Amino acid sequence: MANEHIVKSYDEELKRLTNLLARMGGLVESQIATAIQAVVQRDAELAATVVSVDVKVDDLEREIDDQVLRVMALRQPVAGDLRLVLGALRIGADLERAADYAKNVAKRASVLAQVPPLRPVHSIPRMGAMVREMLKDVLDAFAAQDLVKAVSVWNRDEELDEMYSSLFRELLTYMMEDPRNISGSTHLLFIAKNIERIGDHTTNIAETIHFLVKGVPLREARPKGDASSFAVVTADAKKA
Amino acid sequence: MTDMSVPAAPASRHTGPEARLRLEKRYASERRFERYGMAALSFAIAALFLLLWTILSNGATAFFQTHIRLEVHFDPATIDPDGKRDPAAFRQANWAAVARAALQEKFPEVRGRLPLRQLDALLSDGAQIELLRMVSADPGLLGQRREVWLLTSSDVDMIQKGHSARDVPEASRRVNDAQLSWLDRLAAEGRLEKRFNTRFFTAADSRQPELVGVWGGVVGSFLTLGMTLLLAFPMGVAAAIYLEEYAPKNRFTDLIEVNINNLAAVPSIVYGLLGLAVFLQFFGMPRSAPIVGGVVLALMSLPIIIIASRAALRSVPPSIREAALGIGASKMQAIFHHILPLAMPGIMTGTIIALAHALGETAPLLMIGMVAFVVDIPAGPLSPSTVLPVQIFMWADNPERGFVEKTSAAIMTLLVFLLLMNAAAIWLRKKFERRW
Amino acid sequence: MDATVTTQNVSGATVPVPMPMPASKVAARGVNVHYGAKHALKSVDIDIRENQVTAFIGPSGCGKSTFLRCINRMNDTIASCRVTGDLRLDGQDIYDRSVDVVQLRARVGMVFQKANPFPKSIFENVAYGPKIHGLATKRSEFEEIVEKSLRGAGLWEEVKDRLDDPGTGLSGGQQQRLCIARAIAVSPEVILMDEPCSALDPIATAHVEELIDGLKSDYTIVIVTHNMQQAARVSQRTAFFHLGTLVEEDDTAKIFTNPRDERTQGYITGRYG
DSSP states (O other): OOSOOSSHHHHHHHHHHHHHHHHHHHHHHHHHHHHHHHHHHTOHHHHHHHHHHHHHHHHHHHHHHHHHHHHHHHHOOOHHHHHHHHHHHHHHHHHHHHHHHHHHHHHHHHHHTTSOOOGGGGHHHHHHHHHHHHHHHHHHHHHHTOHHHHHHHHHHHHHHHHHHHHHHHHHHHHHHHOGGGHHHHHHHHHHHHHHHHHHHHHHHHHHHHHHHHHSSOOOSOOOOOOOGGGOOOOHHHHHO | OOOOOOOOOSSOTTSHHHHHHHHHHHHHHHHHHHHHHHHHHHHHHHHHHHHHHHHHHHHGGGGEEEEEEEEEEOOHHHHOTTOOOOHHHHHHSOHHHHHHHHHHHHOTTOOSHHHHHHHHTTBOTHHHHHHHHHHHHOGGGTTOEEEEEEEBOHHHHHHHHTSSOSSSOGGGOSSOHHHHHHHHHHHHTTOEEEEEOTHHHHOOOOSSGGGOOSHHHHHHHHHHHHHHHHHHHHHHHHHHHIIIIISOOSHHHHHHHHHHHHHTTSOHHHHHHHIIIIIIIISOOOTTOHHHHHHHHHHHHHHHHHHHHHHHHHTSOHHHHHHHHHTTOOHHHIIIIIIHHHHHHHHHHHHHHHHHHHHTOOHHHHHTTTTOOOOSOOOSTTSOOOOHHHHHHHHHHOOSTHHHHHHHHHHHHHHHHHHHHHHHHHHHHHHHOOOO | OHHHHHHHHHHHHHOOSOSOOTTEEEEEEEEEEEETTEEEEEEEEEEEETTSEEEEEOSTTSSHHHHHHHHTTGGGGSTTEEEEEEEEETTEETTOTTOOHHHHHHHEEEEOSSOOOOSSBHHHHHHHHHHHTTSOOSHHHHHHHHHHHHHHTTOHHHHGGGTTSBGGGSOHHHHHHHHHHHHHTTOOSEEEEESTTTTSOHHHHHHHHHHHHHHTTTSEEEEEOSOHHHHHHHOSEEEEEETTEEEEEEEHHHHHHOOSSHHHHHHHTTOOO
């Protein structure tokens, strides 16, 4: 939105909406970081803070909902403004889901802390760093209405998916090697899945940004790197 | 931006002693203005009352004339010596002798030519006409004796009404001592009385003030104004419609517009000269005729009617015109079905103002001979006549004392005429007025 | 002169489409309007579709009313107004010499900003159009038309017992619906509405909008409005005018969610200065 509204308070209300989103985005980012940290450091206490902070995220989402409702009722936004308001609603929901996944990661981290450490856990920080960067970029893209950045985030999801797939295979193999690893590996698998889901929500946000800038959905089929749904690991394959 | 940090002092700029002072000043000037208006209004009302009072006090007596009750002997020997009872012959009869006989019967002691003439002078010439009218209406009166109220001369009337003084030297009186004593005797016998002056409303002009009437002037005015209305109204409205609705706006129509406005300000005497030169001398139309007066006054009223009509047409909301055109009415249908009816009250007001103006106009009529002495009620637009204001002008010019009250009475008649016209205007406006 | 030449260039360059488009009731190609020296409308190309409501929006003085008044030649009443270009109703040039303006206005009715019933009875208001166009002769025929039109305008139930009352005695919204009844009494094909609700309260506006929505099955409606929500509510197509040009014309839903032009976006979102 290059120029301002004639009614300045309208601009202020929209600004408040984007500020709320930025705040929520920042919070979700730190939630993810803390959750990953809890996994890596096997720190149950850290994991507990993530769970408790999640309430704040929910509050912020409610605040965004209220603000959207308010702008819709009082300003009857159209065109770009309407798309921005609807986009904010959707981004808020995506962030909230992302925060929920972070909370799940944290919960499993406290469980993982009680089982012996597993080797593949080293992939988790890499995935976590990646998803955090994606989230950061998509939030920047939203703040700057930067379509290029949003699309780049959208494209990076493929990489994340691939990382998840390989981790999935690795964990399967691991579990086959020693059934005692199954409990820890399953938790790790879910943590990886959660991080991958956060990536999906991040791409959703990128798509929303595309819609609210361009007015049309991002049409091309999203690149899919997650092949885990089709992954089969046999004993032969393991050997090979 | 919205800076809310206005000085938080409890006294706003609109309260406090300073503000109260400002407010009081404002109210004071308002009251002063109101008083100026009331003063102006009072002055106008006072002037109006003075005018009306003068006219009323001068003219009220004109509606009553002094009459003498006499026993008249309708002597067939004098009235109808041939015994044919021929109405034409009655007219030739010596009615003066009949009236004189009645007087002499009352005052048998009066002898000699001069005293008899003076006795005779008590009665108006109009008395003879009254007697003639009685017999013409009822020939059976012949040979009978009847008590009849006979009109006195203006001199007697003036004495009786107190307009002429009794207590001045005989030489400077138009009624001498002998006549006064006769009048006193008649009065003592109850034979002298002021009776309602019907003649004033039925007769035309006369040389004798006791015999004059305004009807000739009223009819003349009516005919003249009728002519004016007939000519000026359709022409004026048509011109206004053309100028307002059809004429292109260019230099030529601007010129016409300026000229119309100027014509409205041209002195009326100029229209009289125009009428004299064009209608009388060039076209050879009859002098003193209401038709010519009507044409001249129509020319004079035309600019006023055009201006008023244009203003009225312009004041019709354009939305009405658009509504009509919008459903496919032609220009003429829009004008005649919608615009003109809505403009009608205004047009009529303008027209009646113009006519009222024309009614009071004398100058142009003087030029075309409507200042003539006309004793007959005008029969039609071609017969010689005069109009009320000219009549007033002529009477006011007459030195005889008896005309003073007649002049005022004629003015009253003119005012009533005007009042009736204005009433008609209001009535018409109410009738045509519609909300939109 | 220059403007006309430009027009031909513009229309020649940008509109290769042959004239009669399917279902286009009114078609404009390179329509220019001058008021004296003022170039009020610059080369407008638009197709107004049959049996749809087309809304014209835009800031004051943008030429939307001017264009509206070209369609029934109401601009003819303004001496200084000059219209050039190609404007057609059902393929026939509206400004052709052979077109009778009275007949044109019978086909293209108009409802104005201010409700302007004649200062006559409700009955006479509605019957006036059919009368001057000779659509009815007998009293019974007039009665039929009046009832049908008032029903069409959703006013019949409210006024059927007082048809002889003055039309000016109705409420604002009723007056405007009376004006619509008056317009449809002539059986037009197109109804032009010049800000018909600008003087009405929201309830009366809703009645008129509901009416417009119902009328579109029988008539082609063009409505000029300053109220963008109204354009959004009642129209299927919206055209945005700005400084005498037609900036954008598209499906209303498209205009209000994702307009193509920056100026449209700026205007409808309240950023236009």
